Amino acid sequence: MTGLKDRIFDALDQRKDEMIAIRRHLHEYPELSFHETKTSQYIRDFYEGKDCKVVANVGTGYGITIDIQGGRPGKSLAIRADFDALPIEEASGVPFTSKNPGVMHACGHDGHTAYMLILADTLIQFKEELPGMVRIIHQPAEEVPPGGSKDMIEGGCLEGIDNVLGIHVMSTMDVGKVYYHKGGIHTGRAxxxxxxxxxxxxxxxxxxxxxxxxxxxQFVTAAQTIVSRRISPFDAVTVTIGSFDGKGSANVIKESVTLEGDVRMMDEANRPVVEAQFKQILEGISQAFGVTYDLEYGNDYPVCMNDEKLTEKVIHAIESAGIPEVSGVEDVGPQTASEDFAYYALERPSCFIWVGAHEPGTPVYPHHNPKFTIDEGCLIISAKAMASAVLAYLEEE
Incomplete structure (x- = not known):
């Protein structure tokens, strides 16, 4: 499929500016998780009249699947892009800044959707030369548990699918490089x-x-001992108290306070250990201080696991593709954030990789920061990297 790959690359190059324009439009009009009405409609409108099968409202939300049936029999592969934004007031200073107050694409999902739309349209153009079937999963609500992937899976988005691939652009990693890791790649969360x-x-x-x-x-202090004294120092676990609502008057003793936070782990075996210790500490504080408590403790995203054999094939395909914009492919190790792609990986052998989006020499603003930006060169890299993986996967016996 070398000739086909080159023609697909050429087609993607011709639509690079369109890819960027789509990303900027989506960036101007971000929508929060479970409220992506206009974004979902924009995606559906893009596929209007194209030679593919479109299924909208997959699950109970705004998810969309696009089936691109090849001209010959073969395997069925799903490739996923998310499209929700975050409750953040943008301060990036870009000319296409968010027009929706208090909402921002501060994680790159606008870029995921932009590259995936143009890639999907290109695959449709060459579908008769492809074996098997490619399903595009346009997924809402990655940022808020229980996550859009779980809902779409329950709605049947993986029916008939053998494997799943995904890409995340990363503002903390250099543009021009593709990054990967085998095994556990993103933490589980509660x-x-x-x-x-x-x-x-x-x-x-x-x-x-x-x-x-x-x-x-006392609880804030004691909870930190869960990691330091109940978890092996070789394991990655965090307990974060992100909110402590204790505001009041200077001469008033508060009757109640509300604390919120999260727990993350790279090994699912540590999940029940942390939860048990969490509740044990609360019981002790309740008795020691004569207080009562109400606890909502929810286990959501699992540890995200990359299938080792599939990841090896994906990385080999990208390394062998001769993508001119790619200067290197590196094992970057696991990432401490959580990702609801993990639900796909529970259901099918999957591979999730990262594409660098930071322009060297510029300030690094992490994901979920009001000044978050990406080097838009990551879009064509994402499209070509995913195209390389898709073609190599489909042509394999």
Whole structure:
């Protein structure tokens, strides 16, 4: 398929500017998870009249699948791109900044959708020369648990599919490079909301009250011992208290406080250990301080696992493709963030890779930062890297 690959690359090159224009349009009009009505419609409109099968509203949300049936029998591969944004006020300074106050594409999902639309249209153009079938998964709600992937899987998006591939552009990794890792690549996650209730009172008479802030502060400190004293130092686990709602008047002892945060782990075996210790510490604080508590503890995204054999094939395909924009392919190790692509990997052998999106010599703004930006050269790299993997996969016996 070398000749076909070159023709697909040429077709992608001719539409590079269109890819960037789509990304910028989506960037201007971001929508939050589970509310992506206009984005979903934009994607559906793009495929209007094209020679493919479009299924909208997959699951209960705004997910879309596009089936591109090849001209010969073969395997069935799904490739996924997410399209939701974040509740962040943009401060990037780009001329196509968000027009929706308090909402921003601060993770690159606009770029994922842009490259995938042009790649899908290009594959449709050459579909008669392809064996097997490619299913495009346009997925909403990656950012908010339970995540759009789980809902789409329950809606049947993996029916008849053998394997799944995905790409994430990364503002913390250099543009021009493709990165990978075998095995565990993204942490599993749990989230919690904890309300501790004591007895409110006057600051001048603490003996007549029961300070919920003191009990909450004790929990914040004690919870950090879960990782330092209950988890092997060779394992990656974090316990984060991201919010402590203790605001009040200077002379008032708070009756209740609410804490929120998350737990992440690279080994699923540590998930029940952390949860058990979390609740044990709460019970001890409840008795020691004479307070009550209400806990919402939810286990959501699993550890994301790359199938080793499939990952080897994908990386070999990209390395062998001679992509002129790619200067290197590197094993970057596991990443500490969580990713709902993990649900696909639970169902089918899968591979998820990263494409660098940081322009060397410019400030590094991480994902979910108000100044987050990407070097748009990552879009054509993503399209060609995924095209290389798709062609190599389909032509394999």
């Amino acid at each position: 989230t919690f909301k904890l309300t501790i209730t004591g007895k409110g009172g006057h600051g001048s008479a603490p003996q007549d009250a029961n300070d919920a802030i003191v009990a909450g502060a």
